[in-house]
Amino acid sequence: MLGRLNHVAIAVPDLEVAAERYRAVLGATVTEPQALPDHGVTVVFVEVANTKTELLEPLGEASPIAAFLEKNPAGGIHHMCYEVEDIIEARDALQVNGVRVLGDGEPKTGAHGKPVLFLHPKDFDGTLIELEQV
Amino acid sequence: MLGRLNHVAIAVPDLEVAAERYRAVLGATVTEPQALPDHGVTVVFVEVANTKTELLEPLGEASPIAAFLEKNPAGGIHHMCYEVEDIIEARDALQVNGVRVLGDGEPKTGAHGKPVLFLHPKDFDGTLIELEQV
Numbered sequence: 001m002l003g004r005l006n007h008v009a010i011a012v013p014d015l016e017v018a019a020e021r022y023r024a025v026l027g028a029t030v031t032e033p034q035a036l037p038d039h040g041v042t043v044v045f046v047e048v049a050n051t052k053t054e055l056l057e058p059l060g061e062a063s064p065i066a067a068f069l070e071k072n073p074a075g076g077i078h079h080m081c082y083e084v085e086d087i088i089e090a091r092d093a094l095q096v097n098g099v100r101v102l103g104d105g106e107p108k109t110g111a112h113g114k115p116v117l118f119l120h121p122k123d124f125d126g127t128l129i130e131l132e133q134v
Numbered sequence: 135m136l137g138r139l140n141h142v143a144i145a146v147p148d149l150e151v152a153a154e155r156y157r158a159v160l161g162a163t164v165t166e167p168q169a170l171p172d173h174g175v176t177v178v179f180v181e182v183a184n185t186k187t188e189l190l191e192p193l194g195e196a197s198p199i200a201a202f203l204e205k206n207p208a209g210g211i212h213h214m215c216y217e218v219e220d221i222i223e224a225r226d227a228l229q230v231n232g233v234r235v236l237g238d239g240e241p242k243t244g245a246h247g248k249p250v251l252f253l254h255p256k257d258f259d260g261t262l263i264e265l266e267q268v
Contacts, residue, residue, distance in 0.1 A: 003183055004182060004184045004185075005182050005183075005185050026216075049137055050184045055259070074256060075260040075261070077142075125144055125208060126209040127209070
């Protein structure tokens with residue numbers, strides 16, 4: 001079921017500072033900030049050879065990463081996203097195995113314009129897993 | 135400086151349970167447990183197409199992940215490891231930029247038999263970054 005690791009997402013308190021640190025100190029290619037008001041985040045992508053690291057800053061009042069940053073004011077790794085071929089098939093197979101899908105269980109359109117779902121971190125050793133259909 | 139994302143490491147309270155969940159529920163290829171007494175962990179690798187996820191369970195009295203699991207009893211994402219070509223050159227460039235290298239600053243032999251260093255999470259938005267020379 002699991003395809004490529006699409007990205008690892010890190011919630012950061014200050015996107016500009018974080019992006020510049022990856023660019024200047026780690027010598028990485030970092031994209032320009034992209035505001036995604038529908039998702040409550042502003043994002044940059046740190047492009048590495050085989051995948052990407054996403055840096056996320058809260059945007060707006062109801063950002064899904066606001067609570068995480070309240071608990072982790074310095075920031076931290078927020079989730080990992082794996083690709084799947086068919087998100088409905090993946091969801092159904094997971095639910096049969098007792099995995100809890102967050103929200104109403106219906107895929108949403110993710111930050112990359114593709115259908116995504118999130119799995120309950122309690123079902124995967126405290127790791128929030130996003131599945132993205134590619 | 136940053137090469138491939140070599141792996142993402144997740145500390146888990148029960149390696150057997152976690153490995154079986156990735157295998158049976160997520161349909162992933164998971165290697166057999168490997169005890170690394172010098173590193174204080176037992177590890178399995180979840181092989182995905184472009185990288186790997188490492189699941190780590192404490193081994194022995196002075197495991198480097200014991201404190202993390204005390205704080206996060208359900209487990210959680212522990213660190214990300216990026217590859218670098220020359221770890222001494224990378225370290226020196228990072229230190230010039232004020233990045234704190236953990237320990238005495240000298241590379242150790244990592245779990246894959248290659249030289250590794252860890253960077254202070256406070257310098258990277260709460261993310262523990264491992265560098266591995268490949």
